[in-house]
Amino acid sequence: MPTVRLISEEEATGKVKAVFDDIKTTRGIDFVPNIWRALAVNPDHLELTWHKLKHAMEPGKLDKLTKEIIALAVSITNGCAYCINSHTTAVKKLGLDNEALGELVAVVDVFNGTNRIAEAYQIEPDILPPEE
Amino acid sequence: MPTVRLISEEEATGKVKAVFDDIKTTRGIDFVPNIWRALAVNPDHLELTWHKLKHAMEPGKLDKLTKEIIALAVSITNGCAYCINSHTTAVKKLGLDNEALGELVAVVDVFNGTNRIAEAYQIEPDILPPEE
């Protein structure tokens, strides 16, 4: 159960309403996801978080799907249930099927394991990545 | 400093040598990265880990670069220095420039933050992802 009361769309005014409207328009959805309704407890943080996230998710050198895949990999690694549900929905909406999801999970599985091998044996870097 | 002695290519025999050779061929490199030289302490684990990792990284529905991007996102989230260096080298070799790396880091930054917002307020899922 949430630890703060979620602000409904009806209650939202000013900065909160503006962000709620932008979320629905940008995402093409007709409701405001719970996380944003909770964040409305701190309207400035809501606005700054939405703008930073919105910018980070805009297609650039990496496309939208690749960015959602990264978000899902991070959420799985952190074990955040809300986030895993949300980004799984997002990657599927962008066309990733269960077979591709299975590949994503395989990579997340493998490297969470090998990360610990590298730590266990305190392995030192082979070659540093080339600077640009 | 590593907590086990790294096996050199000269010392490798049998199962270990076979894996070392396969790593160099598959990756197109002329040395065996330190993590595999440490894993040689347990030849069966070395072989099973390499085969699982090799299979997980083969291009399928997701291409090679997307898979290395996932590996890097996981490694950053876990804070594994060896792994970050290794996968940064890999994504750059596959054509990701610093601008794209900057986008990847922005997404990892944003969702490590929002994962904690979702936890902080104990937010419940909006909609479950559609089953296939």
Place this chain on the structure above:
Amino acid sequence: MPTVRLISEEEATGKVKAVFDDIKTTRGIDFVPNIWRALAVNPDHLELTWHKLKHAMEPGKLDKLTKEIIALAVSITNGCAYCINSHTTAVKKLGLDNEALGELVAVVDVFNGTNRIAEAYQIEPDILPPEE
């Protein structure tokens, strides 16, 4: 569902009863929180954990609220639902309102993000903190 049977206050005897009583007195509550009822499976660990925690939470150079804020920040970062609920209740009881909680969450959000930026680029320390 808990993986061990929680000991009720009625069943508690000896060392367990003494700790249960001290918890209720120290915290000014009329029930024993579930975590302590589970810990009663190992009475020595229960006692040592309670004494260490009780001492760590006593006001010193840092006051009680600041210490509960730290406990909540740690619990959010780890994503521990029981702990988040417990420490959110505690900070509110000590006078933190939702607006202040929103500020706390904003800081936890920001630094879980920037922690990953520092790892992503393998940034080295600027200046070490002055020794005393």
Place this chain on the structure above:
Amino acid sequence: MPTVRLISEEEATGKVKAVFDDIKTTRGIDFVPNIWRALAVNPDHLELTWHKLKHAMEPGKLDKLTKEIIALAVSITNGCAYCINSHTTAVKKLGLDNEALGELVAVVDVFNGTNRIAEAYQIEPDILPPEE
């Protein structure tokens, strides 16, 4: 070693220079910390991150020192060396002495432990925090 080239203050122009200047003014320091020099690889992300962080750290219901204490507790929990150095320097500059730092560490120690007790026994919440 950083995986990207750090931008020097001399090289900075436009958006990057503006952020660098604002960092030095806001913090009252005469150099730009390494993390911001690395972030300059992605000027938009640099600007959005700085603005969000700057806003989150402004004194509000919680004062500046409490916010730096939260940042340090998060960084210790994540094991981020750069971040621990940076926020230890910050809390000391704001007046926290080693004795108070020792209290902070004691709380971080205790709750990283008890977080795992709660997980180990899959303890369910006692009482939910009061909604406002």
Place this chain on the structure above:
Amino acid sequence: MPTVRLISEEEATGKVKAVFDDIKTTRGIDFVPNIWRALAVNPDHLELTWHKLKHAMEPGKLDKLTKEIIALAVSITNGCAYCINSHTTAVKKLGLDNEALGELVAVVDVFNGTNRIAEAYQIEPDILPPEE
């Protein structure tokens, strides 16, 4: 709720059926645990994961119970509810009683705490482990 449909034993064919059968035989159980039914979305990953896990859990220098204890310690540290339930069941089946479980939890508690003390003060290694 799972984000993919769990494959039932009746539906399983080929590689998936072979792994399902091997799981039941190896573990001496008459059902296929949910995680393997989910993994069936990616039959190759299912097979490689099962083989690697099966090999890692075979008694060698470390016996079966010690290996399940390690698996439980890892799962508690990561806060993975499914995994904690599964490995708690396993260690109890192998003879660990609640008193011994309480000792395991005490060690996991203590070292999740001291890990953060070591990070907080950026402690450097005393002596490196002897190489063999």
Place this chain on the structure above:
Amino acid sequence: MPTVRLISEEEATGKVKAVFDDIKTTRGIDFVPNIWRALAVNPDHLELTWHKLKHAMEPGKLDKLTKEIIALAVSITNGCAYCINSHTTAVKKLGLDNEALGELVAVVDVFNGTNRIAEAYQIEPDILPPEE
């Protein structure tokens, strides 16, 4: 570099000296490991941490080596370099050779991976562990 000055054995007095002496006697070593020298900044926390840790590590239903193995598994999962070095030294001193260490690492690798599979697919528990 440590963020606090490490107290030397020569400087130690009172409670700190008593703990330092007990550490050397209990462990059969002739120096005080760095983590305890740092903890001396907060003598009460030093004493409570040492007593809790000492008790948790005493052989009971689980023997000393099994307890050190758990400590190492936790430290690898958290990626704490100081702790990994310290507990690797400890398990080797208690007789674990590199082959057994390789088995331990294999189990830690496998379950850090499968923990993420369980999270990725939001798998629900099969059967809860039997209550005692």
